[in-house]
Amino acid sequence: MQWKRITAVAATVMLAAVACGSPSSNSGSNNTGGGNVGGAQEKATDATAKGPAKPIEGAKSGGTITVLSDVTPDTFDPTDIYYVDGNQIGKLMYRALTQYKLDEKTGKPVLVPDLAEDLGTPSEDGLTWTFKLKQGIKYMDGTPVKAADYAYSIKRSFAHDLFSSGPTYQLQFFKDGGKYKGPYTQGGENYAGVETPDESTLIIHLDKKFNDLPYYAAFPMFTPIPQAKDTKKNYEQKPMATGPYQVESYTAGSQLKLTKNPNWDPNTDPVRYQYPDKFDFKFAQDTIKVQRQVLASAGPDASALNYSNLDVSLYPELKDPSQLVKGPGPCTITWPMDTRKIPIEVRKLIVKSFPFDSWRKVSGQAPDSSFPASTILPPAVPGYEKYELPGMNGLGKGAEDPAVAAEVKAELEKLGKSGFELSWYFSNDDPIATQVNQLRTQVYEKAGFKVKATGVPKAKIRTLTGDQNAPVNMGKTPAGWCSDWPSGTSWFPVLFKSDAIELGNSIGQLQDKALDAEIDRVADLDPNAQLKEWSKIDKKIMQDHLPLVPLYYSASAFPVGKNIGHAVNDMTQGMPEFTSLYLKQP
Amino acid sequence: MSIGSPDSTVGIEDHPASAEPERAKGVAHGKSPTRIAMDRLRKDKVAIVCATIVVLFILVAVFAPLLVKLEGADIGTFNPDLVDAYGFPVNGPTPAHWFGVEPKTGRDNFARWVYGARPSLIIAFIATVSGTVIGVVMGLLAGFLGGWVDRIISWVIDFVLSLPYLLFAIAMVPIVEQLRGGSFNLTPAEQAQIRFFVLIFVLSFFGWAGLARIIRGEVLSLREREFVLAAKAIGVPTRQVLFKELLPNLVAPIVISASLALPAYVTAEAGLSFLGVGLIEPVPSWGQTIATATNWFKADPIYLWLPVLGITILVLALALLGDAVRDAFDPKTRR
Numbered sequence: 001m002q003w004k005r006i007t008a009v010a011a012t013v014m015l016a017a018v019a020c021g022s023p024s025s026n027s028g029s030n031n032t033g034g035g036n037v038g039g040a041q042e043k044a045t046d047a048t049a050k051g052p053a054k055p056i057e058g059a060k061s062g063g064t065i066t067v068l069s070d071v072t073p074d075t076f077d078p079t080d081i082y083y084v085d086g087n088q089i090g091k092l093m094y095r096a097l098t099q100y101k102l103d104e105k106t107g108k109p110v111l112v113p114d115l116a117e118d119l120g121t122p123s124e125d126g127l128t129w130t131f132k133l134k135q136g137i138k139y140m141d142g143t144p145v146k147a148a149d150y151a152y153s154i155k156r157s158f159a160h161d162l163f164s165s166g167p168t169y170q171l172q173f174f175k176d177g178g179k180y181k182g183p184y185t186q187g188g189e190n191y192a193g194v195e196t197p198d199e200s201t202l203i204i205h206l207d208k209k210f211n212d213l214p215y216y217a218a219f220p221m222f223t224p225i226p227q228a229k230d231t232k233k234n235y236e237q238k239p240m241a242t243g244p245y246q247v248e249s250y251t252a253g254s255q256l257k258l259t260k261n262p263n264w265d266p267n268t269d270p271v272r273y274q275y276p277d278k279f280d281f282k283f284a285q286d287t288i289k290v291q292r293q294v295l296a297s298a299g300p301d302a303s304a305l306n307y308s309n310l311d312v313s314l315y316p317e318l319k320d321p322s323q324l325v326k327g328p329g330p331c332t333i334t335w336p337m338d339t340r341k342i343p344i345e346v347r348k349l350i351v352k353s354f355p356f357d358s359w360r361k362v363s364g365q366a367p368d369s370s371f372p373a374s375t376i377l378p379p380a381v382p383g384y385e386k387y388e389l390p391g392m393n394g395l396g397k398g399a400e401d402p403a404v405a406a407e408v409k410a411e412l413e414k415l416g417k418s419g420f421e422l423s424w425y426f427s428n429d430d431p432i433a434t435q436v437n438q439l440r441t442q443v444y445e446k447a448g449f450k451v452k453a454t455g456v457p458k459a460k461i462r463t464l465t466g467d468q469n470a471p472v473n474m475g476k477t478p479a480g481w482c483s484d485w486p487s488g489t490s491w492f493p494v495l496f497k498s499d500a501i502e503l504g505n506s507i508g509q510l511q512d513k514a515l516d517a518e519i520d521r522v523a524d525l526d527p528n529a530q531l532k533e534w535s536k537i538d539k540k541i542m543q544d545h546l547p548l549v550p551l552y553y554s555a556s557a558f559p560v561g562k563n564i565g566h567a568v569n570d571m572t573q574g575m576p577e578f579t580s581l582y583l584k585q586p
Numbered sequence: 587m588s589i590g591s592p593d594s595t596v597g598i599e600d601h602p603a604s605a606e607p608e609r610a611k612g613v614a615h616g617k618s619p620t621r622i623a624m625d626r627l628r629k630d631k632v633a634i635v636c637a638t639i640v641v642l643f644i645l646v647a648v649f650a651p652l653l654v655k656l657e658g659a660d661i662g663t664f665n666p667d668l669v670d671a672y673g674f675p676v677n678g679p680t681p682a683h684w685f686g687v688e689p690k691t692g693r694d695n696f697a698r699w700v701y702g703a704r705p706s707l708i709i710a711f712i713a714t715v716s717g718t719v720i721g722v723v724m725g726l727l728a729g730f731l732g733g734w735v736d737r738i739i740s741w742v743i744d745f746v747l748s749l750p751y752l753l754f755a756i757a758m759v760p761i762v763e764q765l766r767g768g769s770f771n772l773t774p775a776e777q778a779q780i781r782f783f784v785l786i787f788v789l790s791f792f793g794w795a796g797l798a799r800i801i802r803g804e805v806l807s808l809r810e811r812e813f814v815l816a817a818k819a820i821g822v823p824t825r826q827v828l829f830k831e832l833l834p835n836l837v838a839p840i841v842i843s844a845s846l847a848l849p850a851y852v853t854a855e856a857g858l859s860f861l862g863v864g865l866i867e868p869v870p871s872w873g874q875t876i877a878t879a880t881n882w883f884k885a886d887p888i889y890l891w892l893p894v895l896g897i898t899i900l901v902l903a904l905a906l907l908g909d910a911v912r913d914a915f916d917p918k919t920r921r
Binding site: 288311312313314315316317355357358360361362364366367426428429431432434435437438439441442453454455456457 | 662664666669671672673674689690691692760770772773774777862866867868874877878881882884885
């Protein structure tokens with residue numbers, strides 16, 4: 001279920017076990033069904049959106065919504081949040097400069113201003129961005145939000161030693177990003193990258209052009225934090241809320257209770273609602289147990305939901321289909337191949353031999369929550385264009401078919417690579433990972449490969465596979481990727497450029513100067529012009545470089561209790577949209 | 587101490603050698619306690635039924651490859667065609683798969699059940715035998731030699747009994763893997779094998795202490811008995827006294843403890859595997875299957891029931907047999 005917790009870049013290590021497949025992460029149903037893979041996000045923005053958000057029909061106020069979660073978000077510090085669940089829960093408490101509003105009908109996200117009046121205005125050279133700030137915003141204790149607080153939270157995000165899980169684009173793109181170490185160091189209060197000439201203006205200076213800054217500004221990292229209230233690592237215990245809810249109590253690792261924020265003004269907020277009185281998040285629960293509870297909806301469980309995908313084994317217990325909320329997710333899951341260690345001809349044979357059909361079943365992929373993948377970009381990201389290279393559509397028997405096995409064997413011999421050794425790690429205390437490993441081993445040995453699979457404890461596998469120079473040639477992490485925002489710029493430059501190896505994000509460890517240059521060229525284009533180009537690069541990488549076996553696109557299919565109203569999937573995160581939930585009978 | 591107490595003159599003339607009480611006619615003369623126990627067991631219907639069941643299980647385990655061949659499947663083959671896209675088995679039992687197939691992987695249930703009997707029985711028997719041998723030897727030595735030997739052994743027994751066995755079982759695996767060259771140099775099959783031996787070791791290591799304590803107590807009371815004193819007096823070597831004079835008198839407690847340990851170890855193996863610290867794939871084991879099958883019990887009940895019934899019947903049979911053995915050896919039971 002790791003991918004549930006990730007958005008991307010710095011947190012790559014966490015992506016690790018993804019491809020080994022955990023059953024609970026990959027199940028569900030798609031409303032469109034079949035080969036049609038959900039609706040794609042379009043890079044749509046609406047700079048004029050105003051609060052209040054249009055009331056939801058039939059919504060009632062009051063009551064407590066309980067979220068029974070098997071996964072535990074690592075942090076709720078706005079600067080440190082990077083995983084999708086932290087992001088989504090954070091949306092209840094923290095308002096940032098911008099935010100995604102889900103289209104009423106299609107569910108597609110539209111980027112709208114949140115605490116900013118607009119979506120930012122870039123200067124001519126694209127290196128200076130100006131955001132106009134809304135006035136009259138208050139924290140939950142009634143104190144007004146100042147422009148300096150926005151500047152401070154940006155400064156705070158540079159203290160990456162302290163907030164090591166947080167997103168890192170500011171280090172790459174903002175002025176002096178590599179040098180500035182945050183407000184806690186000596187002289188740290190002075191940072192040239194951010195300016196607040198008056199109470200309604202925030203100016204951000206960049207080192208490099210960063211067209212996606214308005215998208216980045218939707219991260220909770222950009223919520224205002226008053227310097228006087230900053231308690232560093234303890235800030236998450238009593239954070240200054242600007243959203244409709246505030247922290248009542250937080251016990252790290254087990255429970256987060258939220259209660260209404262009386263100083264939240266719906267007239268300034270185009271996205272959020274405030275229907276339930278309270279939210280009660282309970283973490284580290286047993287997946288199957290809580291999902292069963294939610295499905296049964298007995299007593300208080302009717303007002304509960306779980307945000308992991310429904311375990312396939314529980315499908316027979318799903319009596320009311322409306323209790324399963326479905327929708328596309330922002331991730332593609334792959335099985336990376338180290339291009340430095342495996343020649344391209346052999347990589348093609350590896351893909352050819354891969355037993356997609358069996359793998360999907362053994363690893364517990366439900367057909368309608370995990371769509372067979374043929375591209376790098378998932379359909380939820382603009383720039384996705386469907387194409388299928390021969391034999392690479394995420395389906396097929398691979399070398400389980402004796403004819404294919406014989407063919408691959410012969411071709412390996414022809415290449416002089418008979419008995420080519422494939423090596424990977426798997427966690428030997430996870431029954432599904434061990435079964436997947438047996439399947440792969442059997443199939444690849446049949447196809448004439450030699451397999452060296454190393455079983456390691458689950459607790460260690462992330463560290464091992466996260467090492468880009470690990471002594472294995474398959475399955476290094478990131479094994480999958482989820483977009484930080486709906487654009488190819490959060491995919492290709494991060495994953496496939498040569499410097500990604502050093503940053504620990506490389507899928508396939510590609511080192512190709514020409515490809516680097518091509519990616520850089522496209523990243524500098526106008527956002528709308530990029531769309532077509534990314535899909536070309538997508539295809540080019542798969543055709544000429546083939547650094548991965550494409551497995552599936554993620555999708556959500558999580559169970560909700562019978563009393564929960566307006567449960568929708570937020571496709572930017574693959575999570576429930578918490579801020580618009582209500583209770584049918586509070 | 588003298589041989590025979592002063593007032594035991596009655597009957598000595600009739601039976602000068604054994605001083606046995608007079609018997610009713612028809613009762614065989616001079617039967618050993620073991621013979622008597624076996625006779626009693628043979629008349630005990632429950633014991634016979636249970637013994638048959640246990641033997642059946644042993645036969646199943648021994649002939650597992652043959653049985654599986656008869657069915658035409660094997661334990662490792664994935665049959666994804668036999669499960670639907672959600673992982674649910676498409677059909678129930680078929681001629682090709684007598685008990686259906688596993689969800690998700692489509693591996694044959696019957697084959698995995700039959701092979702699953704092996705680790706349970708092998709581990710339980712080896713652990714019982716080694717635990718019993720060690721326990722008996724330690725108990726004999728401690729009880730008979732006394733002095734510092736007794737003090738050391740008793741201390742070791744107390745020490746072992748005070749160790750937390752679950753923690754020990756979990757901690758042993760990485761240690762042994764390290765000794766075998768680290769997990770990086772081991773194939774999955776080797777890792778599974780290590781778990782297997784670690785389990786045997788842990789179970790016998792924690793099993794001997796209790797028995798040793800019982801044996802020690804028995805020996806303490808026996809070693810002052812006349813026949814032991816006599817043997818010592820005429821210069822019989824210690825080893826012979828221990829194994830020829832004392833051991834035959836300890837058969838009852840040993841057999842009882844062993845017969846009670848067997849079912850306990852079967853459950854312990856399944857329990858540890860269920861918890862994920864026992865056997866791991868690719869070794870098939872009932873405990874593991876139960877752990878996975880609990881999630882599927884509504885969709886594929888047979889998948890869960892097979893190992894559950896296997897363990898229940900085996901443990902019940904072993905336990906009842908153990909009871910019968912205990913009763914048979916106990917001179918106080920009259921039936």
